[in-house]
Amino acid sequence: MKVQVGIIMGSDSDLPIMAETAKILDQLEVGYELTVISAHRTPERAVTYAREARRNGLKVIIAGAGGAAHLAGVIAALTTLPVIGVPILTKSLGGADALYSIVQMPPGIPVATVAINGAKNAGILAAQIIGCYDSVIENNLDIFKESMRAVVDNKAEKLEAKGYKAYLKEDMA
Numbered sequence: 001m002k003v004q005v006g007i008i009m010g011s012d013s014d015l016p017i018m019a020e021t022a023k024i025l026d027q028l029e030v031g032y033e034l035t036v037i038s039a040h041r042t043p044e045r046a047v048t049y050a051r052e053a054r055r056n057g058l059k060v061i062i063a064g065a066g067g068a069a070h071l072a073g074v075i076a077a078l079t080t081l082p083v084i085g086v087p088i089l090t091k092s093l094g095g096a097d098a099l100y101s102i103v104q105m106p107p108g109i110p111v112a113t114v115a116i117n118g119a120k121n122a123g124i125l126a127a128q129i130i131g132c133y134d135s136v137i138e139n140n141l142d143i144f145k146e147s148m149r150a151v152v153d154n155k156a157e158k159l160e161a162k163g164y165k166a167y168l169k170e171d172m173a
């Protein structure tokens with residue numbers, strides 16, 4: 001599978017969340033690479049990564065970071081590839097610090113920001129970008145969305161049939 005998505009994160013402590021991106025990309029059969037790069041602790045590596053990303057065949061970069069989360073913005077400043085930012089929930093400010101750091105980009109340097117800990121959606125969004133020109137990924141996304149629809153329809157049917165009390169007891173225990 002050719003590597004089209006770069007998943008980067010500020011620290012290995014972000015990995016439990018960012019693994020969700022990798023998981024959904026595995027499911028959608030999108031090739032990716034995954035590593036730790038810090039805008040603050042390894043700034044030169046961040047610059048090199050962003051500058052070489054397009055040459056290395058990447059189409060989308062997903063950057064997760066917590067706290068003063070500058071990684072996605074720094075990468076976006078250095079490439080014209082689409083960058084998706086994932087604010088990571090940290091204890092001190094509940095992830096609001098990371099969210100604001102990632103979402104409040106100046107005009108000219110966009111970062112598509114997902115929810116706090118929204119790593120799965122970051123992967124889906126990256127696949128949707130690639131699905132604009134890759135029909136295999138487009139088809140995999142259709143299958144994924146159809147299976148989500150089927151799961152929800154099934155739950156709705158059950159809830160309507162048995163009522164909320166039985167549903168709570170039997171299906172949500």
Ligand code: RP5
Nearest residue numbers: 010011013014065066067088
């Ligand atoms: C950020 O600081 C990282 O993205 C991480 O979310 C947070 C804490 O990093 P560690 O101290 O756990 O390495 O740069």
